[in-house]
Every structure is written in structure tokens, then in C-alpha cells.
Amino acid sequence: MKILKSKDPTEEDLIKRAIAGKREAQHLLYQKYAGKMLAVSKRYARTDFEAEDILQDSFVKVFLYLKSFKGDCPLEFWIKRIVINTSLKHQRSNRHLMVTEHEEEWDEASEQDGIDSQIGYEELLQLVRELPPRYQAVFNLYAIEGFSHKEIGEMLDITESTSKSQYSRARASLRQALLRLNQQYHEKVSG
Amino acid sequence: MKKSPAEDKKGQSVEDIFRSGFAGKETPPPSRIWENVDRELELHELHRYKKQALWYRSIAAAFLLLLLSAGVILWQQNTGLTGQGSSLASEQVKAGESLPADFKGAKSNAGLASSSPKNQEPAEQREPVSEPFSGNKPQNEDRQIASAARSTSQTVYASERVSAEARRTFSAPASTSGMAQQSTVTDEAAGIERTKKGEKAVMSQDEVGKPFSRELANSYAISRILSAKGDSLADAPKKSIMVQKETEASTLAQAQPANEPAKKGVGQEDFYRWSVTMAYSPQYSYAPVKIGNSSPMTEDVSLAQPQTYQQYKQAVEEYNDSYKPAYSYSASVGASYRINEKWQIESGVMYTQTEATTTHSYLIYGGGATAANMPGNFYSGAANRSTPLVANVLQTDASAQPLYVSPTDQYSTRYKYQQIGLPVRVAYRLNMKKAYALISGGINMNVLVQNSIMPETDQVQAIRYGLNDKDSPFRTMQWATSTSIGLGYDVTRKMSILVAPEFVYSLSPMVRENQQQANPYQLGVNIGGRWRLTK
Incomplete structure (x- = not known):
């Protein structure tokens, strides 16, 4: 048996070897996707430590269940879905911060905010983390990942209208925060 | 994934800001996360091995119990019938x-x-x-x-x-x-x-x-x-x-x-109670000694020398993956005593030789071996030869020594385990005119008398452990269960031959340190003869 020494093994080869339990192939897959997935988990976590825990648990699951990956979507999507599910599970088990579910109308007309944002990644991340956990999850799932409210409702075990309501509140909160930061930025620049 | 409704809108919406801010973002994870993942996966594998071992042991125990129970019942029935027939x-x-x-x-x-x-x-x-x-x-x-x-x-x-x-x-x-x-x-x-x-x-x-x-x-x-x-x-x-x-x-x-x-x-008098048995059994023997990545040596090395750590891990993985059983066999001489027409007890002396090979692309210096073996050491009496990986890792003081890994041309290493054992078996015989079926099960007590690790290169020194060698990482005493079902034929009144597929499952791993080791097993075919002695 030869050690895997080729420079660019295909992802398919890596997957096969990782399924067979080859640690080297698993490590290569980890190196390929861990950075992106840590960025994802950070959006759902409250702290960097929690995000790292989520990443660790996610990749253990990835390698334990890799044989169930059928290849009908890119591996990155499959891993990302595991990271999101693990994040939501962490949220459920570690926190019991269930916000009151006010079902209110979701105003789609307020989507266009006209904010001239100069805010960086870390600040945006901080804003999302400051949201209540459920709002944080709903905002990430809808605005960033692109899930529908129906899908989000199924994932979080809430109704579609609750998802819309929570998203609306999260959005309003973030909008205010963005406007405030934007204003501070302009004051800083002009001043 | 679906696009958010916000994506269709012009201008900088909240969604636009966050989506563009997070797009394509990567954060390099700290190295300890992979180490934790690695450890978690090893724990899962260990758990799986243990479950498998438990399952095999349960099957072996259940089979033996079944065999013994059936034996007791049939024996009692036979005894009762014989007594009744006599009085009748x-x-x-x-x-x-x-x-x-x-x-x-x-x-x-x-x-x-x-x-x-x-x-x-x-x-x-x-x-x-x-x-x-x-x-x-x-x-x-x-x-x-x-x-x-x-x-x-x-x-x-x-x-x-x-x-x-x-x-x-x-x-x-x-x-x-x-x-x-x-x-x-x-x-x-x-x-x-x-x-x-x-x-x-x-x-x-x-x-x-x-x-x-x-x-x-x-x-x-x-x-x-x-x-x-x-x-x-x-x-x-x-x-x-x-x-x-x-x-x-x-x-x-x-x-x-x-x-x-x-x-x-009739049943009590018309057969020979004592027989001499001889058997030879070519075997497929699966007895790997796995090396875990979580060896204490690797942790030290990973911190100090990342490149050496990677090479060491590749060497370990290559060793684990390349394990290949070679031709193995057992030979036994013993005696058989027939309790009655159907049941008999067998025992004797058995010699077992198990062989396997692995391939390597690295030379390992240091670790369990002495620093004198490192290349460039002019005081080395071992002519700069490395030590076999498995011997190096399984040494108890392995983590205390410095490690040096060097790539080389691929070579093989041959492992030979020689055991002498005492098998004790209970067998049930089903007579079919001159042919008979023999179902047997029992315990083997094996003593590892010699273990050789022989690399097929001059760069690595061969190692041989003798009986009760204190440096040997291998267990001296090993117990195994054996089960076989075979067919025999009475060639003459005093001599018969027997061919019996046999499964031997060790109740303990080969090495003393029980780090995620699978228990060895052997599949063989007993080819033997029986010579009846006395009634």
C-alpha cells in the first residue's frame, strides 16, 4: 500500500479515503473546509470558543457520517448544513433563551434601507451576536443562508409566522445598530 | 439555496450589508481543533472496536455454553438409554x-x-x-x-x-x-x-x-x-x-x-476409548498490532517538530494500513478420550506459528530505541540502524526518548509469533457408517515463546523477544476459544482421518498495552489423523 503523496488528490478520492477511515485524507478535507465553516459557526455562536466547539463537533459528525454523503450536492454545502444544524443544537442545549413569540406583520416594504455601510466583518459579527439567540438564528438562516421561513420554522420547530416575526425584530434591531454605527462613522470622518 | 427577497432590492439593505460582509469569509481555525477532532474520532473507533470485541466474545461464549448444555443433555440421555437397555x-x-x-x-x-x-x-x-x-x-x-x-x-x-x-x-x-x-x-x-x-x-x-x-x-x-x-x-x-x-x-x-x-x-464396549491424534492446520491469522495516533510520543513531537510529527503520522498510518497476514499454521499432537459413543475430550500440545508483513517508507530513530541509533552519531554501535516502528512505539519508555523520522525506499517487515499451547476441547461425534461428523469447542492456553520482527532492509535492525522477555511489549500468556466442525472417515478399524474447518478467537489482544487493539483470530482447516489405542 502506498501512502497518499500526490499533490492534488481529487475531492472524490479524499472522500473515499476519509470514509475508509484514513486520517490523512480526513485531515486534508478538514484543512480545506474548516476555515469557511468556522466563519459560519461564528455567526451562530455567542463567543469564539463556542464557535470552535461547534466546529469540532461538526467535523466529528462529518467524518462519522461521511459515508451517507451521496454526492448530490457539493461537499461544502453538505458540511455547511451539518455546521448549521450543530450550531442550532448547541443553541437549544446550551441556552434556554426563548423570546416571546409575538406574531406581527412582516413589512417587506421596509427592506430597502439605503444604508451606506462602511462597517467591517468583526463589527458585523458582533452585531449579529448581540441579537437574542433565536433572532440570531432566524436572521442568519433567512438573510445569509437563504432559507425560507417555512424551512426555518421546521428547523427551529416554530411556526412560519413566528419565524417572520422574529426575523422582523432582528432586522429592525440590526438596522438601528447599523444606522447608529454609520452615523458614528460619518461623524468620525467629518470631524 | 434560495435568494433572500432582499437580494432583489436595490440599495444597501440590512441583508445586503451582512451578506456582503460575511461572503467568502474564512477564519483559520486553531490547530488544537483538529487534534480534538482526531482524538474524538479515535475514541469512536476504540468504542467500535470494543463493541465488536464484545460481540465476538458473546458469540463465542454463547456457542460454548450451547455446546456444553447440549452435551450435558445428550450425555444424560445416552446414559439413561444405556441403563434402560441393559435392564431390558x-x-x-x-x-x-x-x-x-x-x-x-x-x-x-x-x-x-x-x-x-x-x-x-x-x-x-x-x-x-x-x-x-x-x-x-x-x-x-x-x-x-x-x-x-x-x-x-x-x-x-x-x-x-x-x-x-x-x-x-x-x-x-x-x-x-x-x-x-x-x-x-x-x-x-x-x-x-x-x-x-x-x-x-x-x-x-x-x-x-x-x-x-x-x-x-x-x-x-x-x-x-x-x-x-x-x-x-x-x-x-x-x-x-x-x-x-x-x-x-x-x-x-x-x-x-x-x-x-x-x-x-453395545455403545459402551464397541469403541476404543483412547486415541492418539495428530493434526496440521494451515491458517489465515489476523493478529494486527495497531498503533494509535494518540501515542504519547506524538504529542510531544507535534509540539516541537511539526514536520517530524506529520512524517511520523504517515509512518503510523502506512504501518496500520499495510498489515497483511502471511502463511500461518498450527500443528498438534494429543490424546482423545471417548467418554461414550458420542462425546470425547481432547487435549495435547499445539505449536502455532503466525506470520504477517507490513510495508514502510520511513525509518524511525530514537523513541523507544536509544539515541545512539540516530544517524550521524559516530558512537553508535548499531551502525546507524533504526528500529522497527512497532517495537519503538510499544516500548514503555518511548515517550522519554527523542524521535527522528527519515523517509526511505519502501521496505517490508515480517513478524513471526511462535506459540506453544495446551488445547482442551470437548467434541461431539455423529456416526454415519464409516464417516462421522465431529463438532468440537474448547479453550487454548498459549504461551508466546518467541516473537521476531525482521525488517527486509539493512537500515533497520531485527528484534527478537524470547520467552518471558521483560522488554517484550507482547503478552506471554494468551487464551483463545476454538470451535470446529469437521468430517472424518474411518480408514481402518484403528485409524481415521479428519478434515475440520476451525475458528480460533483470542480472548485478549497481542500486546500488553491495550490501546485500541483488536483481538486476533485465526481461520484454519485442521487436517489430521486418529489412531485408536485401547478400549
């Missing part, structure tokens, strides 16, 4: 006599033995000139006259004369109470006859003809039991021909079972 045979001998007509009639309704026409037929043939029976006349009176000219096989019936007398005496209760009671009565009567020889020496025909009391019979029966020498012929006084003939008849009656094995104790 003796009953048939007695019942084979021509009995008084009234007794015959009564006995035909009584039980199993008396209902056999085969046993009644000779009696009629033997008494062609006998007079009709009368209730007052014992049957043996006529036979005593005729028996002088008959063969010895006929004289056996003399003992039945007294039985018949007793039956006649007790005919009323005995004939209606069934086989068991009848058998007891006849036995007692025979005992009376034998006892009488010592006590009264002579009994006249009149006395014989007389009914005697139950109390008397009981006293005779007791005296028969107490005097074990009651059968001795030397004591029989020769005061009349009749008594002498009775004595002879009694003796022959006792000797008859040996002449007629078909009727009595």
Missing part, C-alpha cells in the same frame, strides 16, 4: 424362557418384556417334548432332564427355573403389576438361587416345587445384596447334579452379556 436385555433373557401357561397368559398383559414374541419363541422350540405345564409343576423340572444334552447356551435357562418358581409363587401380584415389579421379583428369585447355594447347598425338587413365603424371599434378597461373594462357584457344594447344573447355569447366565454384545452395552 436382562429382562428379555429371563422372559425368553417357557413359562407356566398361566404365568404366560398373565405376563402377556403385564409389560414390555413379556410382550416380545421373539423371546417366547425359543422357549417353545427348546421344549418339544415337554409335558403340558401344570400349575403345580415347575417348568424347569422337565428342562432339567433335557438340559444335560443341550449346549451351554441353553443351560442359562437353569437360572430361570428359580425365577419361574418365584414368579409362580408371586404370580398373582407380579403378573398384574407391570414390568418393573416383575423384574424386581425375578431378580430377587435369581438372588435367592445364588444365595441358597451357599446356605443350604441342596434343595430337593419337592422343596423347589413348594411355594415359599415372601418373607423368606426378602431375606434371601437381602443376603444376596450383602454377600458379594454369593456368585462364587467354588463354594457350591456338589451334592447333586441338579445343583451343579444350576451353578453352571448361573455362571453362564452372568457371562452371557459378553457373548451377546448386541443386547447389552
Whole structure:
């Protein structure tokens, strides 16, 4: 048996070897996707430590269940879905911060905010983390990942209208925060 | 994934800001996350190995238990049948006599033995000139006259004369109470006859003809039991021909079972109890010694020398993946003792040689070996040779030594384990004319007498561990279960051959340190012969 020494093994080869339990192939897959997935988990976590825990648990699951990956979507999507599910599970088990579910109308007309944002990644991340956990999850799932409210409702075990309501509140909160930061930025620049 | 409704809108919406801010963002994870993932995966693998081992052990234990239970049940049944057959045979001998007509009639309704026409037929043939029976006349009176000219096989019936007398005496209760009671009565009567020889020496025909009391019979029966020498012929006084003939008849009656094995104790007497067995078994032996990535050595190295750590991990992975069993075999010499016709116990001495190979692309220096073996060390007496990876890692002081890993051309390493064992097996034999099936199961106690690790390159030194070598990472004593099902053929009356696929599962791993080691197992085919010695 030869050690895997080729420079660019295909992802398919890596997957096969990782399924067979080859640690080297698993490590290569980890190196390929861990950075992106840590960025994802950070959006759902409250702290960097929690995000790292989520990443660790996610990749253990990835390698334990890799044989169930059928290849009908890119591996990155499959891993990302595991990271999101693990994040939501962490949220459920570690926190019991269930916000009151006010079902209110979701105003789609307020989507266009006209904010001239100069805010960086870390600040945006901080804003999302400051949201209540459920709002944080709903905002990430809808605005960033692109899930529908129906899908989000199924994932979080809430109704579609609750998802819309929570998203609306999260959005309003973030909008205010963005406007405030934007204003501070302009004051800083002009001043 | 779906696009958010916000994506279609112009301008900088909240969604736009966050989506563009997070797009394509990557955060390099700290190295400890992968180490944790690695450790978690190893724990899962270890858990899986343990579950598998537990499953195999459970199967082996269940099989052995089943085999033993079945053995006990069948053994008990065989013993019961043999005893029953023996009593029935003796009953048939007695019942084979021509009995008084009234007794015959009564006995035909009584039980199993008396209902056999085969046993009644000779009696009629033997008494062609006998007079009709009368209730007052014992049957043996006529036979005593005729028996002088008959063969010895006929004289056996003399003992039945007294039985018949007793039956006649007790005919009323005995004939209606069934086989068991009848058998007891006849036995007692025979005992009376034998006892009488010592006590009264002579009994006249009149006395014989007389009914005697139950109390008397009981006293005779007791005296028969107490005097074990009651059968001795030397004591029989020769005061009349009749008594002498009775004595002879009694003796022959006792000797008859040996002449007629078909009727009595066939299963116990018609086979050789002791056999010598020899067997050779080519085997597929799976006995890997896995090296975990979580060895203490790797942690130290990973912190100090990342490149060395990577090479070391590749060396370990290559070693683990390239394990390949080579030709292995076992040879045994032993003895077999047949408990009965179907069950036997086997034991002996067994030599097992297990071989395997691995391939390597790295040389490992240091670790469990001494620093003197590192390249460039001019004081090295080992000519800069590295040590085999498995020996290096499994050394107890491996983590205390520096490590050096060097890539090289691929080479193989051969592992040889030589064991001497004591197998103890219980076997069940199913006879099919000259062929037979043999199902056996048992325990092997093996002692690892020598273990060699022989790299096929000059760059790595060979290592050999002897018996009770303190440096050896391998277990000296190992226990294993063995199960086999085979077919045999009796070539001659004293010799048979046997071919039996065998599965041997070790109850413990090869190495002392139990780090996620799978228990070895062997699949083999026993090819052997048996030579019967004595009955």
C-alpha cells in the first residue's frame, strides 16, 4: 500500500479515503473546509470558543457520517448544513433563551434601507451576536443562508409566522445598530 | 439555496450589508481543533472496536455454553438409554424362557418384556417334548432332564427355573403389576438361587416345587445384596447334579452379556476409548498490532517538530494500513478420550506459528530505541540502524526518548509469533457408517515463546523477544476459544482421518498495552489423523 503523496488528490478520492477511515485524507478535507465553516459557526455562536466547539463537533459528525454523503450536492454545502444544524443544537442545549413569540406583520416594504455601510466583518459579527439567540438564528438562516421561513420554522420547530416575526425584530434591531454605527462613522470622518 | 427577497432590492439593505460582509469569509481555525477532532474520532473507533470485541466474545461464549448444555443433555440421555437397555436385555433373557401357561397368559398383559414374541419363541422350540405345564409343576423340572444334552447356551435357562418358581409363587401380584415389579421379583428369585447355594447347598425338587413365603424371599434378597461373594462357584457344594447344573447355569447366565454384545452395552464396549491424534492446520491469522495516533510520543513531537510529527503520522498510518497476514499454521499432537459413543475430550500440545508483513517508507530513530541509533552519531554501535516502528512505539519508555523520522525506499517487515499451547476441547461425534461428523469447542492456553520482527532492509535492525522477555511489549500468556466442525472417515478399524474447518478467537489482544487493539483470530482447516489405542 502506498501512502497518499500526490499533490492534488481529487475531492472524490479524499472522500473515499476519509470514509475508509484514513486520517490523512480526513485531515486534508478538514484543512480545506474548516476555515469557511468556522466563519459560519461564528455567526451562530455567542463567543469564539463556542464557535470552535461547534466546529469540532461538526467535523466529528462529518467524518462519522461521511459515508451517507451521496454526492448530490457539493461537499461544502453538505458540511455547511451539518455546521448549521450543530450550531442550532448547541443553541437549544446550551441556552434556554426563548423570546416571546409575538406574531406581527412582516413589512417587506421596509427592506430597502439605503444604508451606506462602511462597517467591517468583526463589527458585523458582533452585531449579529448581540441579537437574542433565536433572532440570531432566524436572521442568519433567512438573510445569509437563504432559507425560507417555512424551512426555518421546521428547523427551529416554530411556526412560519413566528419565524417572520422574529426575523422582523432582528432586522429592525440590526438596522438601528447599523444606522447608529454609520452615523458614528460619518461623524468620525467629518470631524 | 434560495435568494433572500432582499437580494432583489436595490440599495444597501440590512441583508445586503451582512451578506456582503460575511461572503467568502474564512477564519483559520486553531490547530488544537483538529487534534480534538482526531482524538474524538479515535475514541469512536476504540468504542467500535470494543463493541465488536464484545460481540465476538458473546458469540463465542454463547456457542460454548450451547455446546456444553447440549452435551450435558445428550450425555444424560445416552446414559439413561444405556441403563434402560441393559435392564431390558436382562429382562428379555429371563422372559425368553417357557413359562407356566398361566404365568404366560398373565405376563402377556403385564409389560414390555413379556410382550416380545421373539423371546417366547425359543422357549417353545427348546421344549418339544415337554409335558403340558401344570400349575403345580415347575417348568424347569422337565428342562432339567433335557438340559444335560443341550449346549451351554441353553443351560442359562437353569437360572430361570428359580425365577419361574418365584414368579409362580408371586404370580398373582407380579403378573398384574407391570414390568418393573416383575423384574424386581425375578431378580430377587435369581438372588435367592445364588444365595441358597451357599446356605443350604441342596434343595430337593419337592422343596423347589413348594411355594415359599415372601418373607423368606426378602431375606434371601437381602443376603444376596450383602454377600458379594454369593456368585462364587467354588463354594457350591456338589451334592447333586441338579445343583451343579444350576451353578453352571448361573455362571453362564452372568457371562452371557459378553457373548451377546448386541443386547447389552453395545455403545459402551464397541469403541476404543483412547486415541492418539495428530493434526496440521494451515491458517489465515489476523493478529494486527495497531498503533494509535494518540501515542504519547506524538504529542510531544507535534509540539516541537511539526514536520517530524506529520512524517511520523504517515509512518503510523502506512504501518496500520499495510498489515497483511502471511502463511500461518498450527500443528498438534494429543490424546482423545471417548467418554461414550458420542462425546470425547481432547487435549495435547499445539505449536502455532503466525506470520504477517507490513510495508514502510520511513525509518524511525530514537523513541523507544536509544539515541545512539540516530544517524550521524559516530558512537553508535548499531551502525546507524533504526528500529522497527512497532517495537519503538510499544516500548514503555518511548515517550522519554527523542524521535527522528527519515523517509526511505519502501521496505517490508515480517513478524513471526511462535506459540506453544495446551488445547482442551470437548467434541461431539455423529456416526454415519464409516464417516462421522465431529463438532468440537474448547479453550487454548498459549504461551508466546518467541516473537521476531525482521525488517527486509539493512537500515533497520531485527528484534527478537524470547520467552518471558521483560522488554517484550507482547503478552506471554494468551487464551483463545476454538470451535470446529469437521468430517472424518474411518480408514481402518484403528485409524481415521479428519478434515475440520476451525475458528480460533483470542480472548485478549497481542500486546500488553491495550490501546485500541483488536483481538486476533485465526481461520484454519485442521487436517489430521486418529489412531485408536485401547478400549
